[in-house]
Amino acid sequence: MLPEFDNTEIAFRYRNDAELRRARFLFSSMGSPFLTKIGMALTQFAIDWRLPVKGIIKSTIFNQFCGGETMQEAADTANVLGKYGVGVILDYGVEGKESEEEFDKAVPEFIKAIKYAASQKTIPFISLKVTGFARFALLEKIHAEGELSTAEREEWKRVQKRVDDICTEASLYNIMVLVDAEETWIQEPVNILTDAMMEKFNRKRVVIFNTFQMYCHGTLSYLRDALAKAEKKGYLLGAKLVRGAYMEKERARALEMDYPSPIQPDKASTDRDYNAAVLFCLENLSKLAVFIGTHNERSCMEAVKYMNAHHLQAGDKRVWFSQLFGMSDNISFNLANAGYNVAKYLPYGPVKDVLPYLMRRAQENTSVKGQTGRELSLINKEMTRRRLA
Ligand SMILES: Cc1cc2nc3c(=O)[nH]c(=O)nc-3n(C[C@H](O)[C@H](O)[C@H](O)COP(=O)(O)OP(=O)(O)OC[C@H]3O[C@@H](n4cnc5c(N)ncnc54)[C@H](O)[C@@H]3O)c2cc1C
Numbered sequence: 001m002l003p004e005f006d007n008t009e010i011a012f013r014y015r016n017d018a019e020l021r022r023a024r025f026l027f028s029s030m031g032s033p034f035l036t037k038i039g040m041a042l043t044q045f046a047i048d049w050r051l052p053v054k055g056i057i058k059s060t061i062f063n064q065f066c067g068g069e070t071m072q073e074a075a076d077t078a079n080v081l082g083k084y085g086v087g088v089i090l091d092y093g094v095e096g097k098e099s100e101e102e103f104d105k106a107v108p109e110f111i112k113a114i115k116y117a118a119s120q121k122t123i124p125f126i127s128l129k130v131t132g133f134a135r136f137a138l139l140e141k142i143h144a145e146g147e148l149s150t151a152e153r154e155e156w157k158r159v160q161k162r163v164d165d166i167c168t169e170a171s172l173y174n175i176m177v178l179v180d181a182e183e184t185w186i187q188e189p190v191n192i193l194t195d196a197m198m199e200k201f202n203r204k205r206v207v208i209f210n211t212f213q214m215y216c217h218g219t220l221s222y223l224r225d226a227l228a229k230a231e232k233k234g235y236l237l238g239a240k241l242v243r244g245a246y247m248e249k250e251r252a253r254a255l256e257m258d259y260p261s262p263i264q265p266d267k268a269s270t271d272r273d274y275n276a277a278v279l280f281c282l283e284n285l286s287k288l289a290v291f292i293g294t295h296n297e298r299s300c301m302e303a304v305k306y307m308n309a310h311h312l313q314a315g316d317k318r319v320w321f322s323q324l325f326g327m328s329d330n331i332s333f334n335l336a337n338a339g340y341n342v343a344k345y346l347p348y349g350p351v352k353d354v355l356p357y358l359m360r361r362a363q364e365n366t367s368v369k370g371q372t373g374r375e376l377s378l379i380n381k382e383m384t385r386r387r388l389a
Pocket of ligand 1: 179182213215244264266267322324371
């Protein structure tokens with residue numbers, strides 16, 4: 001059965017009227033680049049100066065895009081989504097930490113999340129960022145093939161151990177791990193580490209997924225190479241496909257440092273490679289599992305149509321669809337309703353620590369033309385259906 005992405009009754013059935021109103025207010029506000037810019041600057045200022053703004057952040061943008069401040073709160077949100085067949089990726093969304101002590105402290109948080117996920121039917125994944133366990137500058141130096149000092153080599157070993165400890169636990173408890181992709185100038189060590197984890201844990205089933213950012217013009221061939229490498233070394237590839245979140249930053253850095261931008265020349269090229277990557281993965285399901293992370297309805301529909309045409313079961317365990325919590329519920333809930341595997345990225349953590357994530361969401365949603373326009377029109381449609389508008 002083909003899902004209908006404009007069925008708002010299914011899309012928003014987990015949201016009560018008040019939540020729908022809040023979502024409309026938020027998406028309308030974020031639609032204005034001016035308001036978003038001011039809001040982001042004021043929020044950062046208020047947090048830096050320890051002004052009492054946590055309550056207002058929490059009841060607005062935080063509740064829209066995050067599962068809660070603690071794992072227990074996130075678990076409650078996961079239970080609500082689970083009622084409608086939508087799973088969750090627990091994402092301990094703390095970012096921007098730089099000390100060894102903080103990196104060490106994060107490991108038991110992730111292990112706690114894995115154990116909790118294993119006790120639930122609707123939490124098949126956790127996600128992690130390598131920058132949650134390593135200094136950015138260290139990753140940058142490894143990426144640039146700089147000579148590491150003895151202390152830095154030890155530091156890198158500790159990073160590897162932290163990630164290995166988490167993956168070991170995940171494998172033991174049968175929970176899959178998505179390793180996020182970040183800026184291209186730290187991606188090499190992230191790939192090295194993730195490949196090593198896939199080689200170790202993806203022997204019989206896919207436990208670890210690396211992320212492929214299709215907004216880079218080299219990624220499609222990198223994906224093909226990654227599969228060839230996995231085959232050669234005898235493991236299954238976990239391929240999480242995204243378009244990429246750091247386009248402006250990537251382009252600005254390339255310009256400033258005078259090197260060719262790694263980003264595709266235009267959106268159409270990114271779309272073409274994204275859809276080609278989805279197709280490539282679906283054609284190679286005997287050797288990999290694919291995680292289609294996108295809010296693009298067309299990319300999701302093309303995947304669904306391919307699966308239908310090739311008699312792949314909607315619930316085939318090697319194919320997952322995913323959207324971020326608070327966005328594109330019309331895709332997630334309608335896909336789940338039609339039997340496809342869906343999991344929402346559900347970040348959680350203290351409000352001040354998830355701010356960089358929230359800022360990215362606000363920025364991403366500033367165009368009324370694009371995603372925000374779509375979210376708003378769907379919310380309005382549902383509010384009319386519920387006779388709220
Ligand atoms: C479940 C999930 C997990 C994610 N994990 C990651 C991650 O680990 N790392 C990461 O970087 N991002 C991640 N993202 C964010 C993702 O990369 C995109 O930024 C976001 O989802 C928007 O892309 P889209 O496919 O949803 O939608 P669309 O609206 O179809 O595409 C927007 C995207 O297209 C690209 N684009 C836009 N304009 C241009 C242009 N002029 N030229 C070239 N390309 C352009 C950009 O990547 C932009 O974000 C994740 C997203 C989801 C849903």
